[in-house]
Structures are given as structure tokens and as C-alpha cells.
Amino acid sequence: MRVGKQQISRQNLDIRKTTFLAVVINSMQILMMLLILLDLLVLEPTHSGTVRVIAPIAFCVVAGGAVVDIWDALAQRRVLGQIEDMDATIEDLEKLNNTIRSQRHDFLNHLQVVYSLMEMEEYGEAGDYLEKVYGSITSLGRVLRTANAPVNALLQAKLSACEAQKIRVELHIQSRWENLPMPGWEMCKVLSNIIDNARDALTEVEDRKLSITLTEDLHAFRFSVANNGPMIPLKSRTAIFSPGVTGKGSGHGMGLYIVQQTLKKYGGDIQVESSPETTCFSGFVPRELKTEEG
Numbered sequence: 001m002r003v004g005k006q007q008i009s010r011q012n013l014d015i016r017k018t019t020f021l022a023v024v025i026n027s028m029q030i031l032m033m034l035l036i037l038l039d040l041l042v043l044e045p046t047h048s049g050t051v052r053v054i055a056p057i058a059f060c061v062v063a064g065g066a067v068v069d070i071w072d073a074l075a076q077r078r079v080l081g082q083i084e085d086m087d088a089t090i091e092d093l094e095k096l097n098n099t100i101r102s103q104r105h106d107f108l109n110h111l112q113v114v115y116s117l118m119e120m121e122e123y124g125e126a127g128d129y130l131e132k133v134y135g136s137i138t139s140l141g142r143v144l145r146t147a148n149a150p151v152n153a154l155l156q157a158k159l160s161a162c163e164a165q166k167i168r169v170e171l172h173i174q175s176r177w178e179n180l181p182m183p184g185w186e187m188c189k190v191l192s193n194i195i196d197n198a199r200d201a202l203t204e205v206e207d208r209k210l211s212i213t214l215t216e217d218l219h220a221f222r223f224s225v226a227n228n229g230p231m232i233p234l235k236s237r238t239a240i241f242s243p244g245v246t247g248k249g250s251g252h253g254m255g256l257y258i259v260q261q262t263l264k265k266y267g268g269d270i271q272v273e274s275s276p277e278t279t280c281f282s283g284f285v286p287r288e289l290k291t292e293e294g
Helices: 002-043 049-119 123-142 149-164 184-201 255-265
Strands: 168-173 209-216 220-227 269-274 279-286
Touching: 002 049, 049 123, 149 168, 149 184, 149 209, 184 209, 184 220, 184 255, 184 279, 255 269, 255 279
Parallel strands: 168 209
Antiparallel strands: 209 220, 220 279, 269 279
């Protein structure tokens, strides 16, 4: 599996490199043709009428082909991004499936132990045993409350990651999120970026707390992710949704921009409120699909 993922990663890298080169080369081609046309028609107006007619036609043909190539290259990059998002969702679903199978196996073992203790009339021991394993038995139930399997899988993966970082998570699922008007893997992309952003904000905090809320009303499906990390300055609260704005160094800064653009594609949006105690990102997707085009 690891070798296969490495191969896919290299293929994705090759596609990104190819599409980038296609955009650059075709852009240079258009620029060069534009300079030639400028030279023929403006700087050297003494050329024959035939040249003055052929030059614009040649420019249109070359430029048109280059524009088509650029459009196709950008479309391939968009498709590649969607495939990567779906791959991440599938991986989370696989992890959730393995977790469910493991907990099912553990649950049967716990039942056998409790049954044996009760047969021996060790009721106090049985109660103590149940109290000890109660947390592990109910932990998976925290995330299996929505009707959206990809969202459940994502929440399970993020809860495990937060637990590894010793982040205390409060999960408030107040809606089953049935009939979500956008693909589950796209909502996973939104929630994943916001939760990861909140985790990063808690790096320097001792008592780390993160709260995730999913709800809905008559008009929209809503979510919020809050953390007790440092306050975001007022002047930065709009800029953080712009591409490339980050405090994490080069190679970052696209997460919140991607989140906002994804939500807007379905008629939704996201906002941030920040105080010295809490920073909260809250967003929504309307019940009725409203794309930017429509």
C-alpha cells in the first residue's frame, strides 16, 4: 500500500509539473507572438499588405491554441486536486472501518469478561470493569452521529490526531446533516482545513482545548470550530482568507482560502471571531444549492 501511494504521489507530482510547464510555455508563446505582431504592424508599418493580413491571422491561431492548452492544463490541475481530496476521504473511511471492526472485536471480549464475572457473582468487579472500559466503548459513538459517512470518518481521524497531541476536544453534533447539498468529500476538505488550522494555533498553548459543533436550521447546515489559542489581530481577520497569507512559513497559506472558495461555490461562507480567550471559525452551507454560477 505504501509503495502504491508513493507511486501515485510521484504521478501527481508529474502531472502538476507538466501542467505548470504547459501554462508557462503557452503563455510565453502568446507573449512572443504578441511582440512579433506588434513589430510587424506598429514598429515596421512598411511591410506588405499580405504580411499585415497574415500576421494577425497567425497570431489568432497560435494564441487560440495556446489558450486552449492553458485551459486544459488548469482543468487537469483542478481534477487532480479533487482526486487528492477524495483519496484523503477514502483513507479516512478505511481508518474508520478498521476502528469499527477493532472496537466490535473488543466489545465482544468485554461482554465475555462481564458475563463471566456476573456468573461468578462478582458484581462489584463487573461494575468496576465496565466503568474502566466505558470510555473506549463509547468513544466511537461520538462521531457516528451524522448521516454523512465521510464526515464521520474525518471527525474520527481528527479526534485521534488531537488525542495524540493531547488536545481536549468537545464534540457537539446537534444534527445528522442529512441531505447535505454538497459532496461529502468537499465538506471534509472544508472541515479538515479548519480543524488543522485550529490545531496549529494550539502549538504553544499548555491547556489545549478545541470545540467542534455541527448543527442546522431551516435555512442552512452550520458548523463551528473554536480553540483557545492566541487571538487573531483584528486587521488580520479578513486577510487570513486570502491566498498565501499564513504564519506557518512558506508552502502554506492556502487552507482558509480554499475553505472560503469551496463554501462560496455552494452559496455558503465562513467568518472568524477572535478574543484573548477564544478563536472561532463558523460557516454554513444553505439547504438549497446556490452555486456562484447560479
